[in-house]
Amino acid sequence: MTDSAGSLSTNKRDRSSVETAQADWSLTTTHSRRITESRAEELAQLLTAHKGDRHLVLLQDFPDPDALSCGWAYKLIAEQYDIRCDIVYAGTLSHQENIALVKLTNLPSHRWTPQMAREKDLSSYSGCVFIDNQGTTTQLLPLLQELNLPMLVVVDHHSHQGEIEAEFTDIRTQARATATIMTQYLQAGLLNFDNSNNEHVKCATALMHGLRCDTNRLMQAQEEDFLAAAYLSRYYDSQLLNSVLQSSRSKRVMDVIERSLRNRLSHNNFCIAGVGYLRYDDRDAIPQAADFLVTEENVHTAVVYGIVHDEDEDLEIVVGSLRTNKLTLDPDEFIKEAFGQDTHGRFFGGGRSMAGGFEIPMGFLSGSNENTEYTRMKWEVFDAQIKQKLLRLVNPDNGMIQTS
Numbered sequence: 001m002t003d004s005a006g007s008l009s010t011n012k013r014d015r016s017s018v019e020t021a022q023a024d025w026s027l028t029t030t031h032s033r034r035i036t037e038s039r040a041e042e043l044a045q046l047l048t049a050h051k052g053d054r055h056l057v058l059l060q061d062f063p064d065p066d067a068l069s070c071g072w073a074y075k076l077i078a079e080q081y082d083i084r085c086d087i088v089y090a091g092t093l094s095h096q097e098n099i100a101l102v103k104l105t106n107l108p109s110h111r112w113t114p115q116m117a118r119e120k121d122l123s124s125y126s127g128c129v130f131i132d133n134q135g136t137t138t139q140l141l142p143l144l145q146e147l148n149l150p151m152l153v154v155v156d157h158h159s160h161q162g163e164i165e166a167e168f169t170d171i172r173t174q175a176r177a178t179a180t181i182m183t184q185y186l187q188a189g190l191l192n193f194d195n196s197n198n199e200h201v202k203c204a205t206a207l208m209h210g211l212r213c214d215t216n217r218l219m220q221a222q223e224e225d226f227l228a229a230a231y232l233s234r235y236y237d238s239q240l241l242n243s244v245l246q247s248s249r250s251k252r253v254m255d256v257i258e259r260s261l262r263n264r265l266s267h268n269n270f271c272i273a274g275v276g277y278l279r280y281d282d283r284d285a286i287p288q289a290a291d292f293l294v295t296e297e298n299v300h301t302a303v304v305y306g307i308v309h310d311e312d313e314d315l316e317i318v319v320g321s322l323r324t325n326k327l328t329l330d331p332d333e334f335i336k337e338a339f340g341q342d343t344h345g346r347f348f349g350g351g352r353s354m355a356g357g358f359e360i361p362m363g364f365l366s367g368s369n370e371n372t373e374y375t376r377m378k379w380e381v382f383d384a385q386i387k388q389k390l391l392r393l394v395n396p397d398n399g400m401i402q403t404s
């Protein structure tokens with residue numbers, strides 16, 4: 001429970017380092033406060049029980065600023081309880097802004113491919129923590145399950161995936177960004193940011209960036225997001241944020257955007273574009289192209305997809321992104337309905353408000369081929385199949401595409 005000052009008073013004896021942490025609810029809605037107070041209290045109890053432990057913090061394979069910044073905030077919160085955290089992701093940082101964010105803020109995160117993770121001794125971790133995901137978007141989940149690592153914490157705003165059951169779960173599907181939830185934890189007194197602490201300033205800047213990214217530069221932000229941003233504005237470094245935003249797109253990303261423009265097909269205010277093959281490192285060009293296509297007049301929803309080729313493993317996978325500004329369209333529902341489930345009953349994708357994504361393994365057809373004619377044919381087959389599935393929803397009366 002909270003004391004009269006509103007700060008967390010649980011187990012103060014065990015929390016000597018945070019005795020000074022105070023709640024500050026000056027920038028919050030009563031609704032957020034009501035939800036956050038009990039959740040923060042529960043999280044504080046879990047962290048107290050794990051004092052001195054080590055946690056593995058898992059981000060999605062291709063972490064975005066919301067995930068990266070919130071993983072960091074969790075690490076800083078956990079440090080108050082002498083808990084050491086390693087923040088890991090299995091894929092790659094592929095958006096120029098994400099690379100800039102990590103470099104400019106010294107954001108403590110590591111790339112662990114499934115292969116690398118298998119070679120590590122994970123027995124020093126007392127459990128795993130999922131931030132801005134629920135385990136379904138990290139390739140490391142099967143390994144963690146195999147090793148029976150306890151699932152400790154899930155903090156996310158994507159639709160419920162139901163894959164893992166953690167000791168502490170805070171999934172708010174109405175929240176626009178996990179950064180908003182994390183900032184509310186800070187307001188609840190789990191950690192008091194300090195302007196003279198360089199790491200705090202950088203983390204606040206990262207959270208501000210994460211919050212802005214997931215709310216389309218605050219344009220889709222709700223009251224609680226603005227209040228969280230206002231709270232962060234006391235600590236963040238606007239010049240540093242500006243440097244992160246100044247990062248420029250690579251030529252290859254520009255080329256993918258160009259292809260998406262050229263190949264786009266508009267139908268009933270939907271814009272659909274296949275961009276063909278792209279390299280693993282450029283994967284993030286797909287959501288960037290979708291972000292751009294959705295800005296066209298009379299388009300409310302854009303879907304961009306391509307075949308991503310992982311040269312290291314000679315693997316190919318269809319990757320797609322959806323962006324919408326139509327309030328009544330639920331990206332999670334749309335993607336699940338369009339693509340259905342695999343043979344294990346897992347959906348090929350999902351989403352949060354305004355955005356979604358999907359990944360479709362290519363199975364037997366995966367792998368590059370020297371033969372350009374074959375490569376072209378393979379793309380055409382996948383392109384036609386994806387369009388067909390999407391158009392079934394976009395244009396229910398005439399779902400089949402005409403092939404000539």
Ligand SMILES: [Mn+2]
Nearest residue numbers: 066132178214
């Ligand atoms: Mn997010």
